[in-house]
Amino acid sequence: MMISMLVIYAGDEQTPFDRDHWINVHFPLVQKSWGPYGLVSVGGFFPQGDGTGLIAVGVGNFRDEAAMEAALNSPETAHVMADVDIVTAVKPQRSAWLIGATTLGAPPGHLWLVVLLFLTGFGHGLATPGLMHMVTGRVSPAFSGMIAGVIDSTLQASAALSVAVIGGVFYALSGVRDDAGQFAHAFVVALLVIAASQLIGACLGRTIARRPASDPARCSHLNDVNI
Numbered sequence: 001m002m003i004s005m006l007v008i009y010a011g012d013e014q015t016p017f018d019r020d021h022w023i024n025v026h027f028p029l030v031q032k033s034w035g036p037y038g039l040v041s042v043g044g045f046f047p048q049g050d051g052t053g054l055i056a057v058g059v060g061n062f063r064d065e066a067a068m069e070a071a072l073n074s075p076e077t078a079h080v081m082a083d084v085d086i087v088t089a090v091k092p093q094r095s096a097w098l099i100g101a102t103t104l105g106a107p108p109g110h111l112w113l114v115v116l117l118f119l120t121g122f123g124h125g126l127a128t129p130g131l132m133h134m135v136t137g138r139v140s141p142a143f144s145g146m147i148a149g150v151i152d153s154t155l156q157a158s159a160a161l162s163v164a165v166i167g168g169v170f171y172a173l174s175g176v177r178d179d180a181g182q183f184a185h186a187f188v189v190a191l192l193v194i195a196a197s198q199l200i201g202a203c204l205g206r207t208i209a210r211r212p213a214s215d216p217a218r219c220s221h222l223n224d225v226n227i
Contacts, residue, residue, distance in 0.1 A: 002040060003065050007058035007092045017055050017088040019046070026083050030060065033076035038067020058092070120198075128155075131205065162197070166190050 009017065022044065030042045044058040062068040071077070084092060135151055136144045173186035 003062050003068060005060045005062065005068060005094060007044075007060065007094055008054060009056040009058075009088060009090050009092050010053045011055040011088075011090050012053060015055055015088065015090060017090070018086065019056075022056065022058075022087045026080075026087055029083050030080055033080050034060070034062075034071035034074070037071035037074055038063035039071055055088075055090070120194075127205075134205070162194075166193055169193055 011017065027042050027044070031039060034042075040061045040063055042058070042060045044056060046056050047054045060068075062071065132148065132151060136147050139147050170186045170190040173189055174183050
């Protein structure tokens with residue numbers, strides 16, 4: 001399994017950083033030095049408008065974890081780090097081992113997660129029209145348009161609120177972002193929160209569905225009397 005490594009340079013707009021040397025000299029040097037140990041590719045990017053103090057992020061993709069460890073412990077690493085001093089005075093921070101890639105023809109290791117996420121989205125697409133029909137069908141036709149507007153506004157507001165709440169739960173639990181285990185734990189907890197919310201919604205919907213709908217003719221007659 002291929003594995004990736006982040007190299008983070010922190011600073012601000014005043015921090016000296018030779019971008020041309022980093023791209024045109026340092027990257028080829030890294031590839032030449034670590035390529036024999038299993039470095040597949042190397043690259044980097046400059047965060048735009050980042051407020052966390054990042055000025056550059058390098059990405060190295062290795063054949064596997066053993067290849068990465070061999071490269072980092074090789075004699076050539078001294079030459080790589082010496083060239084970093086030419087690029088900038090900032091000492092880079094090596095971050096988490098990131099997502100691995102599967103070999104060609106092999107199913108992804110988390111295929112079950114892909115299937116569950118697909119079923120979640122598919123079920124949401126099926127449930128939303130049914131929800132609209134169930135609610136609007138229980139009021140007088142004179143109020144169906146107003147109820148549809150209320151439902152649509154509620155869905156938009158709840159979507160924004162869910163992003164804030166679930167995102168807050170995720171980032172509160174993820175803590176240090178270079179800890180892959182903690183990141184995975186936060187992701188699982190966020191998914192469980194989503195699952196629990198959907199289960200509560202399903203129970204509430206089932207309760208509403210069991211209630212007898214009002215007689216549209218009677219509701220229309222009452223509306224006429226009130227008017």
